[in-house]
Amino acid sequence: xxxxTFVEQIPGLxxxxxxxxxxxxxxxxxxxxxxxxxxxxRLMPVLGVSVSRSTVLRLVDSLPEPxxxxxxVVGVDEYATRKGRHYGTVLVGVETRRxxxxxxxxxxxxxxxxxxxxxxxxxxxxxxxxxxxxGASAGAPQAVQVAxxxxxxxxxxxxxxxxxxxxxx
Numbered sequence: 777x778x779x780x781t782f783v784e785q786i787p788g789l790x791x792x793x794x795x796x797x798x799x800x801x802x803x804x805x806x807x808x809x810x811x812x813x814x815x816x817x818r819l820m821p822v823l824g825v826s827v828s829r830s831t832v833l834r835l836v837d838s839l840p841e842p843x844x845x846x847x848x849v850v851g852v853d854e855y856a857t858r859k860g861r862h863y864g865t866v867l868v869g870v871e872t873r874r875x876x877x878x879x880x881x882x883x884x885x886x887x888x889x890x891x892x893x894x895x896x897x898x899x900x901x902x903x904x905x906x907x908x909x910x911g912a913s914a915g916a917p918q919a920v921q922v923a924x925x926x927x928x929x930x931x932x933x934x935x936x937x938x939x940x941x942x943x944x945x
Contacts, residue, residue, distance in 0.1 A: 800825065801835060808836035846894045847876055851924060852902040852912070854882045865908075870901055884911035891915030903927040 785792055796804070804827060807816040813829030820827045847869035854863045855878075865879035865887060879886045888911040891897055900912040901924045912921050 804832055805835040805839055808832040809839075844876065846896045847871065848896060849899040849901060850876065850891075850897050852887065852900060852908050853924070854905070870899070882907060884908070884914065887911030888915030891919070 813833040816832040817829040849870040851868040851870045867877045884907045892915045902908040
């Protein structure tokens with residue numbers, strides 16, 4: 777006669793078919809976030825745990841995506857995946873100075889859709905590309921559009937060079 781054995785799972789302590797406690801999983805994931813796979817796996821024997829780099833990376837990969845609050849001030853610029861052939865749009869939280877999202881193209885409609893899904897955007901900081909201005913106006917009409925610092929300085933230096941060149945003659 778077969779006997780079934782039921783083992784109770786304790787939330788926050790164990791998991792079904794788990795080889796590690798939740799506390800150890802959390803510690804391994806933290807080491808993996810800080811050091812990545814190979815370095816994390818090299819550190820763990822010092823702490824008395826033998827683990828492979830693949831396991832460390834798998835634990836990091838299984839972590840939930842962090843909650844990122846919607847940015848209030850967004851920087852918009854283009855990036856090239858193949859210079860001269862394929863461009864995308866990078867969106868940066870200006871206050872946090874961290875990338876927020878990548879759009880696969882630099883179309884006004886893509887930027888407008890992204891901004892429309894985030895009504896908390898108050899300021900759009902961008903170069904003066906017409907497709908960014910059009911997308912920002914359509915997607916976030918309430919937002920103030922400003923030129924970014926780099927493009928302002930770049931345009932100022934070009935104007936100064938032209939002025940100096942004219943006065944040299």
